[in-house]
Amino acid sequence: MNDTNRERQKNPSGLRSQSPREDRPRGDAGAGGGRDAIVIEAPPDKGGGNWGRRAFGRTVAFLSPSLLLVVWELLARWGAIDERLFSRPSLILGTLLPLLRSGELLSHIAVSLQRIVLGFLAGAAPGVILGLSMGLFPPLRAWLMPLVSSTFPIPKLAIMPLILIVFGLGEASKVFTIGIGVFYLVLINSMTGVLSIEPIYLDVAKTFGASKKDFYLTVAIPGSLPMIFAGLKLGMGTALLLIVAAEMSAAQAGVGWMVWRAYDMFDIERMFSALLTLAVLGYLLAILLETIERKVIPWKEK
Amino acid sequence: MEGKVDAVLKRRTDAGMDRVAVGERSAVGWSRSPALPPGVSVKISGLTKEFDMGDRSVVAIDRLDLAVRDGEFLCIVGPSGCGKTTLIRTIAGLETQTNGTIWMKPPANRRPLTAMVFQTDSVFPWMTVEDNVGYGLKMQGVSKSDRDAKVQSLLRVTGLEKFGKSYPHQLSGGMRQRVNVARAFAADPEILLMDEPFGLLDEQNRMILQKELMDIWRESRKTTLFITHSVDEAILLGDRILVMTAHPGRVKEIIDIDIPRPRDLITLRGDARFISLYKQVWALLSEEVLRSRAQETPHS
Structure with missing residues (x-):
């Protein structure tokens, strides 16, 4: 009895969420001859363990949006929500599929994707460089931080008219709108990345005779990479938010433009198709960034 | 210098x-x-x-x-x-x-004056064990091939030879402190x-x-x-x-x-x-x- 108990205690699949002590009798009073013992048993094996948990996670990740679609469909069919305003998944699919098959959607995606990527790069590259520099050089930080802090909270939508005046109605204004949104997030995160490097690593670099340049290359930049990537991921999210704003005016194509155009025409199904496309696009770009992150930061703990 | x-x-x-x-x-x-x-x-x-x-x-x-x-x-x-x-x-x-x-x-020739082993975990998480151990040598400008020989011999002495390509987070605390000690000895201060x-x-x-x-x-x-x-x-x-x-x-x-x-x-x-x-x-x-x-x- 004791031995089997011990073996089961070792069983790693016993989930921690359930204390084995609570749901077991703490002593078998009055059980015949032998002395009473407090029995501590491992919870029964629920099977699967780590693998089971991951499979569960994957299933739920698929189930929860599907369930939402089913509920949406049913509510619309029962008339609980106004189909003219909210449409329903089957109708949206009926619009989305032909759009996809004709290649029209893909051409809009290509236009938007180009703007997102250019804007992202235009914002992220100076954001990383300036952020790192501000983290490394206190005088630069002292000079620029007040400017960053005061201009960061200005809503990007509020400066859209200004952007249009300065950059015109072409691509430049759209790329800039996205770029400026990405820029701040990447800058602030990169700077914080440098500033939050453990001081002990500075001591190590110093004791081993690292020059300033060595210090930047072997400690400051690699040490701040995790934060830089956090900024890039946030920036990518913002880029997708801003594409819709950037394509609101003075655009002839793009997924964001599709949303506004469909709204003008009151083509709800088309609008939802564009929104859905944006959601999928955002999801795929996030996966892309995470894949790059795993390659660039192999030391990052999961 | x-x-x-x-x-x-x-x-x-x-x-x-x-x-x-x-x-x-x-x-x-x-x-x-x-x-x-x-x-x-x-x-x-x-x-x-x-x-x-x-x-x-x-x-x-x-x-x-x-x-x-x-x-x-x-x-x-x-x-x-x-x-x-x-x-x-x-x-x-x-x-x-x-x-x-x-x-x-x-110190004679280009060896450093001092090297230090810290109490707290001071191994660079972003470098492999090898690169950590060879850090002092690299800072002295020792060439990659000369560095490798010395790093490998120290990894052997400290029982880390199998972990040369590992990152510190894959090691236990005791192992990481070994890396720390090996790094100081490798610098040959x-x-x-x-x-x-x-x-x-x-x-x-x-x-x-x-x-x-x-x-x-x-x-x-x-x-x-x-x-x-x-x-x-x-x-x-x-x-x-x-x-x-x-x-x-x-x-x-x-x-x-x-x-x-x-x-x-x-x-x-x-x-x-x-x-x-x-x-x-x-x-x-x-x-x-x-x-x-x-x-x-x-x-x-």
Whole structure:
């Protein structure tokens, strides 16, 4: 009895969420001859363990949006929500599929994707460089931080008219709108990345005779990479938010433009198709960034 | 190289005690300084370190004098807050003294003057074990192939050869501290500084690493300053033990450990000489610990 108990205690699949002590009798009073013992048993094996948990996670990740679609469909069919305003998944699919098959959607995606990527790069590259520099050089930080802090909270939508005046109605204004949104997030995160490097690593670099340049290359930049990537991921999210704003005016194509155009025409199904496309696009770009992150930061703990 | 010399000079900026030697920029010229007697690797005279705490200043080290012999393993014990760490950080060039002079034997060719093993986890998480161990060499400008040979031999000695390509987060705490020690030895400094390197390890790991440290050290006989809070460890490892006074830190006494090497903690514990040394060190140390407790005031 004791031995089997011990073996089961070792069983790693016993989930921690359930204390084995609570749901077991703490002593078998009055059980015949032998002395009473407090029995501590491992919870029964629920099977699967780590693998089971991951499979569960994957299933739920698929189930929860599907369930939402089913509920949406049913509510619309029962008339609980106004189909003219909210449409329903089957109708949206009926619009989305032909759009996809004709290649029209893909051409809009290509236009938007180009703007997102250019804007992202235009914002992220100076954001990383300036952020790192501000983290490394206190005088630069002292000079620029007040400017960053005061201009960061200005809503990007509020400066859209200004952007249009300065950059015109072409691509430049759209790329800039996205770029400026990405820029701040990447800058602030990169700077914080440098500033939050453990001081002990500075001591190590110093004791081993690292020059300033060595210090930047072997400690400051690699040490701040995790934060830089956090900024890039946030920036990518913002880029997708801003594409819709950037394509609101003075655009002839793009997924964001599709949303506004469909709204003008009151083509709800088309609008939802564009929104859905944006959601999928955002999801795929996030996966892309995470894949790059795993390659660039192999030391990052999961 | 230029940066190195500057670091040395910084450690010697003082109240004008040694201006002549300060003027000599080359390390070779420096060794000719009459201030360093033969057989001495580090000479410290009147070393004072004050920390500016805004409204008041705290004296961490007060007019400390010390001569570290060439090739000796000097263990430093003292109550917490007595300035042990400040002392070796000043020698390492991580702090600048308020007053006093430190003379150090200049290293031959391009080897660094000091290397330090820290108490806390200081292995770079973004470098593989190999790159961590070779870091000091890389900073000295040693070529990749020369570096590799040395790194591999140290990985073998410290039992890390299978982990060369691993990242620190894949290693246990004891393993990471091995990397830390290997990194300092790989740099091949003139003077090795160790600040309670095994203080945070569990006892089993500590005993294994102490033995490994002794194995590596016996081969190089590097001048080593080793801070510890364990009297056992100090007697096991040291040629001499420096007992520091409670805050502010000064030299209370230096005790010779005349037990032949190699030493083994298990046999040492039954050894009469070990017991008497232990009592002697502990008597000095406990006096200072009690004194430092009497000094303690509630934090405002």
